[in-house]
Amino acid sequence: xxxxxxxLKLKAQLYCGEEIAMGPGKASLLExxxxxCSISGAARAIGMSYRRAWLLVDVMNRCWQSPLxxxxxxxxxxxxxxxxxxxxxxxxxxxxxxxxxxxxxASADWAALVGWVGTxxxxxxxx
Amino acid sequence: xxxxxxxLKLKAQLYCGEEIAMGPGKASLLExxxxxCSISGAARAIGMSYRRAWLLVDVMNRCWQSPLxxxxxxxxxxxxxxxxxxxxxxxxxxxxxxxxxxxxxASADWAALVGWVGTxxxxxxxx
Numbered sequence: 084x085x086x087x088x089x090x091l092k093l094k095a096q097l098y099c100g101e102e103i104a105m106g107p108g109k110a111s112l113l114e115x116x117x118x119x120c121s122i123s124g125a126a127r128a129i130g131m132s133y134r135r136a137w138l139l140v141d142v143m144n145r146c147w148q149s150p151l152x153x154x155x156x157x158x159x160x161x162x163x164x165x166x167x168x169x170x171x172x173x174x175x176x177x178x179x180x181x182x183x184x185x186x187x188x189a190s191a192d193w194a195a196l197v198g199w200v201g202t203x204x205x206x207x208x209x210x
Numbered sequence: 211x212x213x214x215x216x217x218l219k220l221k222a223q224l225y226c227g228e229e230i231a232m233g234p235g236k237a238s239l240l241e242x243x244x245x246x247c248s249i250s251g252a253a254r255a256i257g258m259s260y261r262r263a264w265l266l267v268d269v270m271n272r273c274w275q276s277p278l279x280x281x282x283x284x285x286x287x288x289x290x291x292x293x294x295x296x297x298x299x300x301x302x303x304x305x306x307x308x309x310x311x312x313x314x315x316a317s318a319d320w321a322a323l324v325g326w327v328g329t330x331x332x333x334x335x336x337x
Contacts, residue, residue, distance in 0.1 A: 093220070096220075146331050199275050199300060
């Protein structure tokens with residue numbers, strides 16, 4: 084969610100105890116699971132390791148009222164996976180929350196900061 | 211900026227090219243430099259390594275119209291440091307921007323998410 088012309092990256096991380104129940108990485112993973120109907124396919128599609136994808140799914144599934152992803156056992160490569168009804172609702176409200184954060188870029192504070200920040204860092208004087 | 215009862219951590223990262231010109235860590239460091247008038251004192255106060263504090267100051271000083279921190283050479287332990295006028299303005303607008311992000315927690319989307327998320331992750335069924 085960073086566009087070059089905006090240069091502001093906003094991250095919303097929703098905690099469940101010490102774990103992040105939902106954040107940018109988990110939201111992308113959920114969307115990819117919905118599209119690919121498999122955790123390994125989703126991980127490949129977003130350039131995430133299979134191990135990490137499973138880890139994030141495991142955390143999500145333990146942080147909410149009920150699991151956000153369901154898997155079915157299958158052949159040699161494992162079965163499919165799908166996002167549950169709760170998973171789809173969580174994803175949709177999370178994306179809406181992110182959109183609300185973006186309204187901060189309409190503020191005078193953001194305009195002031197943009198007026199002062201460079202487009203590229205200066206080089207070191209000695210390098 | 212995470213309170214246990216809210217459980218939402220919002221991060222605003224302002225980019226200058228590929229570098230982060232301002233974010234939560236740099237803002238805290240600036241505040242600590244203002245309070246301690248030294249980079250090493252500031253680093254100690256917020257539990258950041260001296261090396262990392264210098265690195266962040268270096269990035270900040272190259273990302274904005276003019277430096278946010280000025281240092282003066284001194285004795286064996288190095289001299290003092292202070293936040294410049296631009297540094298104080300950047301910090302103040304950055305903190306105001308963060309406050310605006312917090313308004314997202316007044317939304318129906320946030321209320322829905324809070325209704326579904328657990329206060330602690332469930333244990334693994336097999337652990």
